[in-house]
Amino acid sequence: MPGSGVLLGGAALVGLGAWAMRGGAAAAPLTVDQLCAVMPRLTPSVAASYLGPLLAAMREAEVTTVARVAAFLAQLAHESGELRYWEELATGDAYEGRKDLGNTQPGDGRRYKGRGPIQLTGRANYRAAGAALGLPLEDKPELAALPAHGFRVAGWYWQSRHLNALADVADFVGVTRAINGGTNGLDNRVMYFDRAQRVLKTEAA
Incomplete structure (x- = not known):
């Protein structure tokens, strides 16, 4: 999780509502109150503005069960400081010349630093995400x-790394490694995961 970053407060309020059945399994509901319970530093108004695109993205990535939603929200909460930091404040110079991230051109470290709730990093990831989602992310990385x-x-990142399968078997450490490259902040991630499970399971009970 970055220590600080760009604070975003909101797009237009979108329609809310329960999910339908998907893939034969009951989808996990998520409301503004639940999102705030998982990420208490979010205000209800900001949570409301995020809920529509968050739900749409989770449906697209088949993050539609309590186990998957809890793991997904936990990782996003840690990486983005509870959806408050959408761009890494650090310059990105630490990523300069990182060929493993696809940063092969001068300035790629800064240009493709961490952005979005999962902190997408590196030219290669921006290129792949853009191609998959039909977005010009390599040319306009700020869109992330x-x-x-x-x-x-x-x-996209979650699905491309097959993290639903790991969430389904409760391999939260494996999910963390796929996102972080290690287990940095694992205790904090587990705290969010446990909280999300309690919130979602209480609603479903």
């Missing part, structure tokens, strides 16, 4: 820091 696109980018 907009909620309407950033949540979809997070969903």
Whole structure:
């Protein structure tokens, strides 16, 4: 999780509502109150503005069960400081020349620093996400820091790494490694995961 970053407060309020059945399994509901319970530093008004694109992105990525939603929300909460930080405040110079991230051109470190609720990083990831989602992210990486696109980018990253399968078998450490490259902040991520499970399961009970 970045120590600080760009604070975003909101797009237009979109329609809310319960999810339909998907893939034969009951989809996990998510409301403004639940989102605020998982991420208490979010105000209800900001949570309301995010809920529509968040739900749409989760449906697109098939994050539609309590186990998957809890794991997804936990990782986003940690990476983005409870959906408050949408662009890494650090310059990105630490990523310069990182060929493993596809940063092969001068200035790529700054240009493709972490953005969005999952902190997408590196030219290669921006290129792949853009191709998959039909967005010009390689040419306009700042788009990943907009909620309407950033949540979809997070969903793409989640699905492209097959993290639903890990969430289904409760391999939260594996999910963390796929997102972080290690287990940095694991205790904090687990705290959010446990909280999300309690919130979602209480609603479903």
